[in-house]
Amino acid sequence: MRPFTYERAGDLSEASRLGANTGQGQTDAPVQFLAGGTTLVDLMKLDVLRPTRVVDISPLGADLAGVALTSRGLHLGALATMSKVAEHPDVRRAYPAIAESLSLAASDQLRNMASLGGNVLQRTRCPYYRDPSWEACNKRRPGSGCTAIQGYNHNHAVLGVDENCIAQYPGDLGVVLAAFDAEVELSGPSGARLLAFTSLHRPADGEPHLETNLRPGEVITGFNVPAGAWTRRSLYLKVRDRSSYEFALASAAVGLDMDGETVRQARIGLGGVAYRPWRSPEAEAVLVGKPLDEATAKAATDAAFAGAVTHGGNDFKPELGRRTLVRALLQAQSLPVSEAS
Ligand SMILES: Cc1cc2nc3c(=O)[nH]c(=O)nc-3n(C[C@H](O)[C@H](O)[C@H](O)COP(=O)(O)OP(=O)(O)OC[C@H]3O[C@@H](n4cnc5c(N)ncnc54)[C@H](O)[C@@H]3O)c2cc1C
Known part of the structure; x- marks a missing residue:
């Protein structure tokens, strides 16, 4: 690991001041915040991330680790650990998909250490990104090419x-x-702001080394998840090469608001198959106003994967993704649903 300076931030303004030159959102940012360290330290050891300064924000956990359910929705502090949120009774009851996505991730030890803010900012597991001995990786070395396109892309x-x-x-x-x-x-240095979660991660757009829309010095302090009937009738289904301690090959987050057999509203997210956290409004639109059965579920999944592009090793993914989503939709339909609080 390369030498770096370690500093502890006592409060948010100190964190923003110390992080003001982060070049944040970029793979090669010279300053990195440290929360649980389970992504950052890993990638520093691999020589993928090379910060010269590491700003420890874990002391902010006293203020930024809360979990609160209100009539408007759920608030999650960015420094809450994955295990705390996965086990929280209100989250399990009113937002089961959130609890399941966390409890199916990583391992007990990692979940006890890792924060929500760090979780959403984790980096890709692409083997060519994680191994600097590969010359060509546009995410790590802008303009160098992409080894994965012709390489191992399972x-x-x-x-x-x-x-x-x-x-x-x-x-x-x-x-x-x-x-x-x-x-x-x-x-951040110029105050507080809110960002739609779907705008946090940038699309590839020819500049994959620019990963997020965070501004220099900005700390994620929390997440607000609105209330809705679909959060209670929700689940997260994860399909992987082995059944635990593994990343998704394909996953689906599904939330349904049902009027009898008919879908009033749907929320659909796809994991394991996309460049960034993926919502599918196309699939949601297919379902609204229709009875949910295997035929409508399949039509929704066709819409979700209409734009899929494969590269040989991952040719199986659109079909696996479709089947995962069909299963998730039909399972969500038959869930017993808790009362709103
Ligand atoms: C072996 C292994 C298996 C895993 N399996 C899974 C899995 O199946 N599913 C899954 O979802 N994850 C998985 N993970 C990823 C793991 O969940 C993340 O490493 C973890 O959540 C990161 O959180 P952290 O607090 O440790 O972040 P850190 O490592 O401390 O930080 C990660 C990045 O986020 C930035 N950062 C952290 N917090 C903030 C903040 N509040 N504001 C601004 N920037 C911030 C840091 O600067 C850094 O760039 C796995 C990890 C490992 C090592």
Whole structure:
């Protein structure tokens, strides 16, 4: 690991001041915030991330680790651990898809250490990104090319990719936050602001080294997830190469508001198959106003994967993604639903 300076932020304004030159959102940012460290330290050891300064924001956990359910929705502090939120009774009852996405992620040890803010900012698991001995990786070395396109791309993305990068977004929680209209609370040198979660991660757009729309020095302080009937009738289904301690090959976050057999509203997120946390308004639109059965579920999944682009090793993904989503929709339909609080 390369030498770096370590500093602890006592409060938010100190964090923003110390992080003001972060070049944040870029792979090669010279300053990085440290929360649980389970992505950051990993990638520093691999020599993928090379910050010269690490700003520890874990002391802010006293103020930024809360979980609160209100009539407007759910608030999650960015420094809450994955395990705390996964086990929280209000989250399990009113937002089961969020609890499931967290409890199906990583391992007990990692979930006890890792924060929600760090989770949504985790980096791709593309093997060419994570191994600097590969010269060509546009995400790591802008303009160098993409080894994965002609290489080993078994678990690469099929949605939202371009000719510069086919890296998969590997996280689980982000898929649910994208589907459920969540917003991100930010605090930075020029004050606080809110950002739609679907605008946090940038599309590939020829510049895959620019990963997020965070501004320099901005700390994620929390997430707001609105209330809606679909959050209670919700689930997260994750399909992977082995059944635990593994990233998704395909996953689906589904929330349904039903009027008898008919879909009043739907929320659909897709994971494991896309460049960034993926919401599918196309699939949602197919379902609204229709009875939910296998035929309508399949029609929705066809809409979701209409734009899929594969590269050989991941040719199986659109079909796996479709089947995952059909299963998730039919399972969500038959869920017993808790009363609104
Ligand atoms: C072996 C292994 C298996 C895993 N499996 C899964 C899985 O199946 N599913 C899944 O979803 N995840 C998985 N993960 C990823 C894991 O969930 C993340 O590493 C973890 O959530 C990151 O959180 P952290 O607090 O440790 O972040 P850190 O490592 O501290 O930070 C990660 C990044 O986010 C930035 N950051 C952190 N917090 C903030 C903030 N509040 N504001 C601004 N920037 C911030 C940091 O600067 C850094 O760039 C796995 C990880 C490992 C190592």
